[in-house]
Amino acid sequence: MPGVSSRGRGRRTINEINMVPFIDVMLVLLIIFMVTAPLITPGVINIPSAGKSSKAPDKLINVMIDAEGQLTLDGEVKLGKTNEKEALAAIKQALEANPEMPVMLSADSDLRYQQVISMMKQLRAAGVDRVGLAVK
Known part of the structure; x- marks a missing residue:
């Protein structure tokens, strides 16, 4: 019997696992994956686009942040x-007259994302209920 070894005093089972077949299978799988990996073409990633509303609001405040972090107000309030x-x-002050007026926030593409989020938090703290991000 292959699972039995005699070492002087009778029959005893061997408590060892033969690792050679396991290693052979793993090496064959490794070779198969290494050969097929360059042949697989990556899939196409569908990035969602921003939705468009049917009608743009009549009055809104545009807050634009340039690459240096300077703010420009446009729309209902013009400050430069x-x-x-x-x-x-x-x-x-503009929201006191019309509290439902939306504020659109647009930022330069070179600007850090944290600065945009910080400005959104400040607008929310200032009482702006409708904050939107302008996309291009």
């Missing part, structure tokens, strides 16, 4: 280049 405090004060 300004800092965050002045921009938030002007937006609050």
Whole structure:
């Protein structure tokens, strides 16, 4: 019997596992994957696009952030280049007359994403209910 070994005092089972067949199978699978991996073409990734509304709002405030982090207000409130405090004060003043007015935030593509999120948080803290991101 192959599973039995005699070592002097009778029959005893061998408690060892033969690893050679396992290693052979793993090497064959490794070779198969190495040969087939360059032949597989990567799939196409469908990136979702931003939806378009049927009608743009009549009055809105555009907050544009350039690559240096300077703010420009346009739309209902026109300030030109300004800092965050002045921009938030002007937006609050415009929202007193119309609290449902949307604020569109657009940023330069070279700007860090954290700065855009920070501006969105400040707009929310200022009481803006409708904040949107402008995409191109």
